[in-house]
Every structure is written in C-alpha cells, then in structure tokens.
Amino acid sequence: MVTINAIALAALQVPLATSAEAKPCPPCSPKPPAFILAGDSTTAVQSAGGGGWGNGFLSFLRAPPAWGVNKGHNGATTVSFVQGGDWANVTELIDQKNAEGFQVWVTVQFGHNDQKPDKNISLSQFTTNLATLAHTIQSHQAHPILLTPLTRRSFPADSPHSAKDTLHNERLATIAAAARDDPATGATTTLLDLNAASLEYVNRIGSEAAHAYNLKPDDETHLDDWGSVVFGRMVADLLLESEAGKCLGPWIRPNATLSQAIRDGVPA
Numbered sequence: 001m002v003t004i005n006a007i008a009l010a011a012l013q014v015p016l017a018t019s020a021e022a023k024p025c026p027p028c029s030p031k032p033p034a035f036i037l038a039g040d041s042t043t044a045v046q047s048a049g050g051g052g053w054g055n056g057f058l059s060f061l062r063a064p065p066a067w068g069v070n071k072g073h074n075g076a077t078t079v080s081f082v083q084g085g086d087w088a089n090v091t092e093l094i095d096q097k098n099a100e101g102f103q104v105w106v107t108v109q110f111g112h113n114d115q116k117p118d119k120n121i122s123l124s125q126f127t128t129n130l131a132t133l134a135h136t137i138q139s140h141q142a143h144p145i146l147l148t149p150l151t152r153r154s155f156p157a158d159s160p161h162s163a164k165d166t167l168h169n170e171r172l173a174t175i176a177a178a179a180r181d182d183p184a185t186g187a188t189t190t191l192l193d194l195n196a197a198s199l200e201y202v203n204r205i206g207s208e209a210a211h212a213y214n215l216k217p218d219d220e221t222h223l224d225d226w227g228s229v230v231f232g233r234m235v236a237d238l239l240l241e242s243e244a245g246k247c248l249g250p251w252i253r254p255n256a257t258l259s260q261a262i263r264d265g266v267p268a
C-alpha cells in the first residue's frame with residue numbers, strides 16, 4: 001500500500017518537478033547584486049533630452065553593499081547601442097563587477113526608437129537583437145533581465161483611461177526574445193512585463209495624474225525625478241515578484257506605501 005502510494009506520488013511528481021525545473025533561475029547568492037541598466041532614454045538618467053525609470057530603480061538599492069549604474073542612452077536602439085560602443089562598456093563592466101565579487105544583473109529595455117521607421121529595424125531583427133544581448137550577458141556569467149518597454153502616456157482626446165498602446169508590437173517581440181533560451185548554455189532570461197504594468201497603471205490613474213510624471217509638460221514619454229521613482233518602484237516590485245528575483249529582497253529597500261499605491265492604481 002505504502003509502496004503503491006509512493007510510486008503513484010513519484011509518478012505525479014516527476015512531471016511537476018520537470019516543469020518547475022525547465023526554467024532554471026539564477027541561484028540565490030550571498031553576493032550582493034550589481035545592476036547594470038542598458039536601454040534608451042526611458043531608462044536613462046534625467047536630463048534635458050531624456051529620463052526614464054533607471055535612477056528611480058537604483059535609488060531603492062541598499063548600496064553599498066549592492067551597486068548599480070544607469071547606462072541608458074538617449075535615442076538608442078538595439079543596433080546603435082552596440083555600434084556606438086555602449087554595449088562594449090556594459091560587457092566590460094560585467095566582467096569587472098564579477099571580478100569584484102558581485103552577482104551581476106543586466107536590465108535591457110528598448111523599443112521606443114527601434115520602432116521608428118527611419119531606423120529600419122524590423123520586428124524580427126529587434127527580437128533577435130534582444131535575444132543576442134541576453135545571451136551575451138549569459139556568456140559573461142551575468143543574469144539578463146529583459147523588460148518590455150515603458151508605456152508612453154499619450155491618451156486619445158476624451159479617453160483619459162485608455163492610453164494609446166503604441167509599443168504593443170515591441171512588447172510582444174521582447175516577450176518572444178526572452179523565451180529564446182541561450183543555445184550555448186540553455187540558460188534562461190528573466191522577463192519583466194513593464195509595458196503591461198505601466199499601461200495598466202496609467203490607465204487606472206488617468207491622463208491627468210499620468211502627466212504629472214512628465215519630464216516636461218508636453219513630454220509624454222520621459223519621466224521627471226518623481227516619475228522615475230514611481231516607475232522604478234514598479235520595476236523593483238516586478239523583479240521581487242519574479243522567480244529569478246525572489247532572493248533579492250534583502251538588497252532592495254521597500255516603500256510599502258508607494259508599492260501599495262501602484263498596486264491599487266491610485267496616483268503616487
């Protein structure tokens with residue numbers, strides 16, 4: 001009886017265990033994390049020409065011992081970021097931070113410029129470029145995090161709770177890229193669906209509250225300092241809720257009030 005139950009249980013547990021282990025996550029590490037943020041102006045430091053969620057995210061790190069740097073580049077695409085030398089700097093930094101004893105994570109978020117017709121980057125090329133960046137990160141013994149692109153805060157007239165879904169295709173392409181396991185190592189990429197989370201949030205709070213985060217009154221793409229903190233918190237929470245980020249809690253300061261406001265869909 002016991003034997004039969006054990007066999008039945010084992011038979012049940014094999015497929016469950018296999019599916020749970022099919023996507024191995026970065027191991028929980030006693031090393032502090034180093035975060036390198038790669039992307040365009042919607043990740044970048046606040047400046048006259050851009051500003052994203054990056055610095056807001058980094059503001060939540062318990063640094064030191066954690067560490068982070070914002071390498072977002074205004075106007076960048078998945079092509080220009082590599083051709084212009086930003087990517088070589090990122091990979092050099094990965095090696096350096098690994099050597100210093102950190103567990104290294106690299107966020108990658110593009111789409112706002114890749115989608116511009118004059119860039120001539122097809123969606124399939126965009127997908128391949130993102131997957132290649134992720135696999136390069138893995139080849140440097142670091143952990144890639146692909147993020148779907150932060151929503152723009154552009155609303156059709158008379159639709160304050162229905163922002164234009166202008167990055168729909170880039171979101172799907174990013175999801176597809178994250179699903180491509182590294183052919184060399186079989187390692188997997190963490191996906192954070194920032195596009196869906198940010199679109200849902202701005203639709204819930206409405207256009208007027210969403211525009212309070214604008215870098216400049218008429219700039220519905222870039223974030224001011226507080227907008228960076230709010231959407232940086234959203235990224236931190238998406239990461240902490242992800243399978244890969246489940247051990248990062250000790251390194252990321254909470255702000256329960258802010259997290260709750262985002263979850264409740266009320267202006268922060």
Ligand SMILES: *[C@@H]1O[C@H](CO)[C@@H](O)[C@H](O)[C@H]1NC(C)=O
Nearest residue numbers: 073084085086087088089090
């Ligand atoms: C890469 O790093 C070098 C050395 O710090 C710096 O001079 C250069 O501007 C960086 N390149 C880019 C594209 O940021």
Ligand SMILES: *[C@@H]1O[C@H](CO)[C@@H](O)[C@H](O)[C@H]1NC(C)=O
Nearest residue numbers: 117118119120121122123125
């Ligand atoms: C756009 O990219 C395609 C594929 O790489 C290339 O064949 C074509 O010449 C490019 N067009 C322009 C206008 O650059």
Ligand SMILES: *[C@@H]1O[C@H](CO)[C@@H](O)[C@H](O)[C@H]1NC(C)=O
Nearest residue numbers: 254255256257258259261268
């Ligand atoms: C947490 O977020 C709230 C807004 O939700 C803000 O007023 C407060 O200053 C933040 N606290 C810290 C310690 O940053």
